[in-house]
Amino acid sequence: xxxxxQWPATLVQPVGSPxxxxxxxxxxxxxxxxxxxxxxxxxLQLLFYSVGIGQISSEVPQxxxxxxxxxxxxILSSKKLLLSDSGFYLCAWSFQGLGIQYFGxxxxxxxx
Amino acid sequence: QKEVEQDPGPxxxxxxxxxxxxxxYSNSAFQYFMWYRQxxxxxxxxxxxxxxxxNKEDGRFTAQVDKSxxxxxxxxxDSQPSDSATYLCxxxxxxxxxxxxxxxxxxIP
Numbered sequence: 001x002x003x004x005x006q007w008p009a010t011l012v013q014p015v016g017s018p019x020x021x022x023x024x025x026x027x028x029x030x031x032x033x034x035x036x037x038x039x040x041x042x043x044l045q046l047l048f049y050s051v052g053i054g055q056i057s058s059e060v061p062q063x064x065x066x067x068x069x070x071x072x073x074x075i076l077s078s079k080k081l082l083l084s085d086s087g088f089y090l091c092a093w094s095f096q097g098l099g100i101q102y103f104g105x106x107x108x109x110x111x112x
Numbered sequence: 113q114k115e116v117e118q119d120p121g122p123x124x125x126x127x128x129x130x131x132x133x134x135x136x137y138s139n140s141a142f143q144y145f146m147w148y149r150q151x152x153x154x155x156x157x158x159x160x161x162x163x164x165x166x167n168k169e170d171g172r173f174t175a176q177v178d179k180s181x182x183x184x185x186x187x188x189x190d191s192q193p194s195d196s197a198t199y200l201c202x203x204x205x206x207x208x209x210x211x212x213x214x215x216x217x218x219x220i221p
Contacts, residue, residue: 032207044211090155099146099204099207099209100158101158101209103148103155105155106153
């Protein structure tokens with residue numbers, strides 16, 4: 001069976017510091033991978049998605065970037081965090097060609 | 113106009129009641145329709161998905177899709193306190209999902 005791991009669960013970072021959130025998927029190969037941000041009352045906002053190694057699509061211009069260095073690894077990064085980057089970040093995966101996405105446990109990021 | 117509209121609630125019902133959660137959408141190109149349940153401070157978990165118009169049942173949950181009206185619903189029968197969560201509808205175009213904002217549901221014992 002497939003599992004998705006996302007860490008850390010909680011992160012408190014000062015403004016201007018760098019960020020690296022990691023997500024890995026086990027039990028499948030060549031998955032689609034997604035990064036979302038969830039703000040209260042605003043649903044899930046798709047930030048990035050990837051259909052293969054090195055293939056990243058950005059949905060929203062912002063202070064963040066994503067990379068996929070390995071087939072089942074997806075990383076969300078920032079060089080300098082802003083207060084507005086605070087939120088709940090979720091990683092998800094899906095089988096290629098199927099629409100159902102499966103989510104990780106999320107990372108709650110507070111930028112102070 | 114948002115592509116997917118969902119009543120944010122909050123919705124509180126007594127234990128054992130039937131719950132109806134609804135979403136409307138504007139883009140007729142949406143394909144799969146899904147419902148996710150999200151407990152506080154957790155990631156969303158898939159409850160049900162369907163492709164065609166009509167009803168799909170799974171235990172106490174029934175998902176209903178009306179493509180002609182661009183309307184989907186989730187019914188929960190014999191609601192339990194453990195059903196207290198935020199429910200998100202989601203709809204797929206190609207490889208991406210568009211989510212509603214979620215409805216917060218509380219089942220009162």
